[in-house]
Amino acid sequence: MRDAEIDLTDTxxxxxxxxxxxxxxxxxxxxxPCPTCAEQLRAAIIGERDDSAVAPEFEPKMNVTPNAVALKDD
Ligand SMILES: [Zn+2]
Structure with missing residues (x-):
């Protein structure tokens, strides 16, 4: 039976x-990648933030229709 996980501790x-x-x-x-490249790659991937990708602030929709039943005047 084979182990599904690869054990690298003895590698x-x-x-x-x-x-x-x-x-x-x-x-x-x-x-x-060698440790130097790994560090550079890590910095390139994680270090750079794309601020244009920030989610826009939540703006409540002003055209939300109020509950018609609640406003019903009878
Ligand atoms: Zn390298």
């Missing part, structure tokens, strides 16, 4: 490869 942390981003030799547990 060696000395895999040597060339960083796919800067092509500098890197060492790590998994193939991917």
């Amino acid at each position: 060696p942390n000395d895999l040597e490869f060339d960083c796919p981003r800067c092509h500098e030799p890197a060492t790590g547990r998994l193939y991917g």
Whole structure:
């Protein structure tokens, strides 16, 4: 029976490869951006905020029809 989860605790942390981003030799547990690139990518993704994407302030609709039954004058 196979474990569904991948346990990386026993994975060696000395895999040597060339960083796919800067092509500098890197060492790590998994193939991917080197720590320097990972930091730059993180800063690029998380560090930059797009303020134009802020949700507009809530403006109550002024054309909401009041409850017709409640206003019924009989
Ligand atoms: Zn790199």
